[in-house]
Amino acid sequence: MAAGPPRYNRCLMIALRQVTFARAGRPLVVDASLQLHAGWKVGVVGANGCGKSSLFALLGGELHAESGDVELPASWQIARVAQETPALPDSALDFVLDGDAELRRVERELAAAEARGDGEANGLEIGHLHDRYGEIGGYSAKARAAEVLHGLGFSDADFGRPVADFSGGWRVRLNLARALSCRADLLLLDEPTNHLDLDAVFWLESWLKNTPATLLLISHDRDFLDAVVGHILAIDLQRLSLTSGGYSDYERARAARLATQQASYEAQQREIAHLTRFVERFKAKATKARQAQSRVKMLERMEIVAAAHVDSPFHFSFRQPAALPDPLLVIEQAGAGYPDRKILDSITMTLRPGCRIGLLGRNGAGKSTLVKLLAGAIEQQGGQRKEAKALNIGYFAQHQLEQLRPDESPLQHLTRLEPTTPEQELRDYLGGFDFRGEMATRAIEPFSGGEKSRLALALLIRSKPNLLLLDEPTNHLDLEMREALTFAMQDYEGGMVFVSHDRHLLRTCADELLLVADGQATEFDGDLDDYAAWLANQRSAEKAPQPEVAAGKSERLNQRAEAKANRQAVLAQRRPLLKEIEQLEKQLARWNEEKAALEGQFADPDFYTAVDREKSEKMHIAAARLGEQIDEAEMRWLEVHEALEALPALD
Numbered sequence: 001m002a003a004g005p006p007r008y009n010r011c012l013m014i015a016l017r018q019v020t021f022a023r024a025g026r027p028l029v030v031d032a033s034l035q036l037h038a039g040w041k042v043g044v045v046g047a048n049g050c051g052k053s054s055l056f057a058l059l060g061g062e063l064h065a066e067s068g069d070v071e072l073p074a075s076w077q078i079a080r081v082a083q084e085t086p087a088l089p090d091s092a093l094d095f096v097l098d099g100d101a102e103l104r105r106v107e108r109e110l111a112a113a114e115a116r117g118d119g120e121a122n123g124l125e126i127g128h129l130h131d132r133y134g135e136i137g138g139y140s141a142k143a144r145a146a147e148v149l150h151g152l153g154f155s156d157a158d159f160g161r162p163v164a165d166f167s168g169g170w171r172v173r174l175n176l177a178r179a180l181s182c183r184a185d186l187l188l189l190d191e192p193t194n195h196l197d198l199d200a201v202f203w204l205e206s207w208l209k210n211t212p213a214t215l216l217l218i219s220h221d222r223d224f225l226d227a228v229v230g231h232i233l234a235i236d237l238q239r240l241s242l243t244s245g246g247y248s249d250y251e252r253a254r255a256a257r258l259a260t261q262q263a264s265y266e267a268q269q270r271e272i273a274h275l276t277r278f279v280e281r282f283k284a285k286a287t288k289a290r291q292a293q294s295r296v297k298m299l300e301r302m303e304i305v306a307a308a309h310v311d312s313p314f315h316f317s318f319r320q321p322a323a324l325p326d327p328l329l330v331i332e333q334a335g336a337g338y339p340d341r342k343i344l345d346s347i348t349m350t351l352r353p354g355c356r357i358g359l360l361g362r363n364g365a366g367k368s369t370l371v372k373l374l375a376g377a378i379e380q381q382g383g384q385r386k387e388a389k390a391l392n393i394g395y396f397a398q399h400q401l402e403q404l405r406p407d408e409s410p411l412q413h414l415t416r417l418e419p420t421t422p423e424q425e426l427r428d429y430l431g432g433f434d435f436r437g438e439m440a441t442r443a444i445e446p447f448s449g450g451e452k453s454r455l456a457l458a459l460l461i462r463s464k465p466n467l468l469l470l471d472e473p474t475n476h477l478d479l480e481m482r483e484a485l486t487f488a489m490q491d492y493e494g495g496m497v498f499v500s501h502d503r504h505l506l507r508t509c510a511d512e513l514l515l516v517a518d519g520q521a522t523e524f525d526g527d528l529d530d531y532a533a534w535l536a537n538q539r540s541a542e543k544a545p546q547p548e549v550a551a552g553k554s555e556r557l558n559q560r561a562e563a564k565a566n567r568q569a570v571l572a573q574r575r576p577l578l579k580e581i582e583q584l585e586k587q588l589a590r591w592n593e594e595k596a597a598l599e600g601q602f603a604d605p606d607f608y609t610a611v612d613r614e615k616s617e618k619m620h621i622a623a624a625r626l627g628e629q630i631d632e633a634e635m636r637w638l639e640v641h642e643a644l645e646a647l648p649a650l651d
Contacts, residue, residue: 358510394465
């Protein structure tokens, strides 16, 4: 999957020797020395503003060191993702191919030589140019560019569209495709997963693991870093530190260091207590054996995560909703889409307090459309919508950032919502989102995308929603803010539906996964590893050769109707089993609580002197009966789960 034939000398390296660099006179890194060998894949991490992007500018020759030496092999070609894309008339495919300057130069020289006509010297020149064109993979360049474009979510029909026709997010993808296709020796990627959905993230992850290029990657996606990189370069307190392994290894090392500090240790204990409460909540609500196994694996490392982020500048939680009606929202047989095409059909959902639903689906399948439908942001096509009287929706999408007022400060935004709240209380709240001091009173126009996202989330959380609808809430957020948001979402008591390409957020916050595909939203019976396998199967099916004679239209319709009927039959069998599981788990939680309370009294030495013998015996009999009921309920829980697993899988 690598872009073009390799040209890499493994003896080469990047070397920094006592380097200091700064921006606007402010030192970012001081007296740094390190070596990065050719072919290494390095994750670059650190707080916003610490100097990650400036390090890339330094390596790209756009920023000069204040002191020290920066050495890169002179022959290396460096690729970065452009931050802006002009509204060009060029086709998407040509725009991507233009990223390889040598390829385009050889094509121009070859066309000019062939236009000059015959001649021995000219024939030799044409031969040499053809040889070079083959060496740099020119004959397969379009196929490689098409593979990259497909992987990032573009269709064949998009290849010929002018760049000017694409929206901002899709132009970012075009810039990424251009950087990946240019046969670079050094690839500098700054947040490449922003504006990508999970499908494209999986593809990019595989591509980067296979490229022979040296890679420096800035990312706030821990799963993505763990899958791709073999080293972590951290910028902290104006120092560079290089550790082997992925982000989880770095996190463990950092946690061990912080745990030696008393103040950090105390904060760590508070986070561990928080996580313990989350574990107990999860145990009471898990309804899918496979997802449960995946979540248990995640929980095994959660204490390490907490320890590594105890000094985070972000500390906040969702405020208690004024009311939690049940159900919050019911959608029955609803459709959604746009005047020229319908995207979703027959959507039926009941959202209750405590539901935590993550949406999966390929690019363009309708995940964002479903969130808009639930939020009431687009008109519902048919069906019924029943809202609780006290429903208060908190809806977050990237276009929410455009509704912020650029000439106002974070404090002014919040004061407009709560004009009677004391200013200090509002400042304290904003401080939890790291808007402190002058940041709280500064106009937000020059704020970064991450800072504006933080403010939009702060305003949403302050509104006490009882139904939370989030469409890619982690875009532009750094790792520390993502962890704070994850902890806040875990404690949230209202209903929640969210779309995210951040697998860590999905694993730790979603109790239920819905797959949006073929105009439907159906339960996905599996975890994210199963979803990755499902995506791989979908891609394989698309690449498989098509039969020469397609089935007739009526036959296809019959097959589709039969598949839908089979699916509905399986769903009808699943519903009562899932309902029984939910009832059993509620019953088990109540009985375990009662039994624990009795056993707590039995363990108290004063109990037997304070309670007479007859009452004591009755309490012991009640405890024994509870134990029997718990055993029977747990046995039934297992039986129902086995029956659920025995049902045909939902495609």
